[in-house]
Amino acid sequence: MSLKDQLKEDMKAAMKAREEGKTALSVIRMVNSAIKNTEINDKVELDDNGILGILAKEMKTRQDSLAEFEKAGREDLISHVKEEMAVLQKYLPEQLSEDEIRTVVKEAIAACGDSVNMGNVMKHVMPKTKGRADGKVVNNIVKELLG
Numbered sequence: 001m002s003l004k005d006q007l008k009e010d011m012k013a014a015m016k017a018r019e020e021g022k023t024a025l026s027v028i029r030m031v032n033s034a035i036k037n038t039e040i041n042d043k044v045e046l047d048d049n050g051i052l053g054i055l056a057k058e059m060k061t062r063q064d065s066l067a068e069f070e071k072a073g074r075e076d077l078i079s080h081v082k083e084e085m086a087v088l089q090k091y092l093p094e095q096l097s098e099d100e101i102r103t104v105v106k107e108a109i110a111a112c113g114d115s116v117n118m119g120n121v122m123k124h125v126m127p128k129t130k131g132r133a134d135g136k137v138v139n140n141i142v143k144e145l146l147g
Contacts, residue, residue, distance in 0.1 A: 003051040003091060007032060010090075023080070027087040031058060052092065052131035059088045060134070096133045098141065104128050105141050118142060 001009075011028045014021030034054050039046055046054075062085050069077040096104070108124035109116055121142050129138055 003048045003055075004035070004046075006091065007035075007051075023083045024087045027084050031055065031088075031091075034058065049130065055088055055091050056131040059085060059092060062088070093132050096129060098137070101129065101133050101138055101141050102145070105138070105145055109145060116146070118146060121146065 007028055011025060011032070014025035014028060017024075031054065034057075035046055035051060038044075038050070038054060044050075062081050066078065066081045066085070069081060105121065105125055108121045108128075111124055112120045122139070125138055125142065126135070
């Protein structure tokens with residue numbers, strides 16, 4: 001089942017669940033809206049990889065918001081954002097550990113051969129880690145291994 005189909009099925013289930021599915025319903029609607037906007041703006045039909053990119057972007061937005069809410073001590077908003085993140089996490093693949101990212105980066109450095117630089121290594125690494133690792137973490141590991 002594609003991610004789009006899975007989102008539709010889960011949206012139906014959340015509608016039927018009423019109060020219990022309120023957060024899930026709002027998050028799924030927001031993701032569907034982002035998918036539609038991207039498809040209309042780019043005039044393409046998104047596949048699972050494109051949808052994973054949108055899901056990762058939405059997760060990143062919530063992680064940034066969570067950090068800000070924790071600084072401000074807003075417990076009500078913290079719990080709401082954590083609920084939304086739990087819904088998004090169901091659709092994202094399992095995240096790579098730092099050791100797994102290091103392995104991917106080392107393979108990319110070896111694949112670059114003579115033209116080892118930040119840009120070439122990132123071109124090899126990012127498609128392999130898309131949706132499965134935070135770009136900042138990947139960037140830091142690449143810098144560490146190249147430096």
